[in-house]
Amino acid sequence: MPLISVVIPVYNEAQNLKTSLPSLFRQVFKDIEVIAVDEGSTDGSLELLLRHERAGRLQLLHSRYDAGPLVACNDGARIAIGDWLMFFNARDLLLFDHLSRMAEAMARHPDIELFINAYQCMSGQRGLIKVSPLPQGVLGRLDALAAYAHEDFIHPYAACLRRQRFLALGGFPEQYSHGGEDYFWLKALCELDAIHYDDTVTSLWQEAEGGLRWGNILPPHPARDLPGTYRKRLTRREWRWLLAAVNRKLLDWGMENKRWGYPVRPTLGALRLSGMTSEHWPLLLRLILPHAWSRRLLDHSK
Numbered sequence: 001m002p003l004i005s006v007v008i009p010v011y012n013e014a015q016n017l018k019t020s021l022p023s024l025f026r027q028v029f030k031d032i033e034v035i036a037v038d039e040g041s042t043d044g045s046l047e048l049l050l051r052h053e054r055a056g057r058l059q060l061l062h063s064r065y066d067a068g069p070l071v072a073c074n075d076g077a078r079i080a081i082g083d084w085l086m087f088f089n090a091r092d093l094l095l096f097d098h099l100s101r102m103a104e105a106m107a108r109h110p111d112i113e114l115f116i117n118a119y120q121c122m123s124g125q126r127g128l129i130k131v132s133p134l135p136q137g138v139l140g141r142l143d144a145l146a147a148y149a150h151e152d153f154i155h156p157y158a159a160c161l162r163r164q165r166f167l168a169l170g171g172f173p174e175q176y177s178h179g180g181e182d183y184f185w186l187k188a189l190c191e192l193d194a195i196h197y198d199d200t201v202t203s204l205w206q207e208a209e210g211g212l213r214w215g216n217i218l219p220p221h222p223a224r225d226l227p228g229t230y231r232k233r234l235t236r237r238e239w240r241w242l243l244a245a246v247n248r249k250l251l252d253w254g255m256e257n258k259r260w261g262y263p264v265r266p267t268l269g270a271l272r273l274s275g276m277t278s279e280h281w282p283l284l285l286r287l288i289l290p291h292a293w294s295r296r297l298l299d300h301s302k
Contacts, residue, residue: 002033005082009037009072013090014044020090029099033082034058037072040065070172070180077166085166089157091206098202102160105196113162114195117202119155133199142238144189149244156181158203176222182249183222190230220270221253243275251283
């Protein structure tokens with residue numbers, strides 16, 4: 001039985017798969033199974049995956065047409081047999097030691113259920129943006145929530161989570177067409193006593209071209225639903241950092257809504273005053289000011 005099951009949701013990613021799949025197959029660590037879940041591709045992705053399946057490199061699964069990557073990930077997770085799950089985006093790249101570093105950390109910390117490595121973001125032609133590193137090693141729930149309140153330090157398609165824990169958490173929430181992966185990883189941080197973080201960059205995350213678009217955003221961010229679930233299950237300090245993390249996601253998504261013409265009132269109504277930090281107030285001001293004034297504020301802050 002493989003140690004790690006890698007699940008890849010695919011929908012019309014033929015060109016990206018030509019580089020992303022080799023980065024996975026060239027991993028130093030080989031005790032894995034690869035499950036590609038096609039969502040009805042029409043650009044040649046399916047034929048490419050079929051060739052790799054015939055070569056014995058992966059198992060091909062067909063998901064519901066255009067159901068979305070979270071549904072595809074859940075479908076793949078249900079048939080996976082590895083002790084651990086890693087989800088992989090067809091646009092992204094893994095460095096050769098991504099899985100080997102995680103496997104070594106798993107052996108050192110058998111009680112930990114979530115392993116995260118640092119990553120860099122590829123944003124078009126703007127070069128690589130490194131996510132600020134956290135302390136190397138084991139982080140308790142409080143420190144993990146505090147870190148997420150400042151930054152998305154979890155690459156949603158390159159972290160390793162114990163498969164039984166993923167299934168016990170209900171998998172990715174399929175009711176959210178966007179933002180569900182953020183919701184899930186923040187929920188996992190609330191549930192787990194501790195995580196392991198490796199500050200070595202082992203994956204490259206390619207931002208979607210053009211970012212979020214009109215018609216793709218349903219304000220406010222689904223993370224707003226988490227506080228009601230964990231109000232009585234977290235300590236007061238953990239609860240405050242959860243609120244801060246939710247506020248950050250709401251504000252970030254609220255700015256995208258404003259950019260593409262969505263109203264910001266739903267976002268404002270979902271913010272929690274007790275979770276506001278010094279980093280949030282400038283974003284809130286930009287959100288509520290007219291475009292011209294918010295642009296001036298942004299230029300002044302640079």
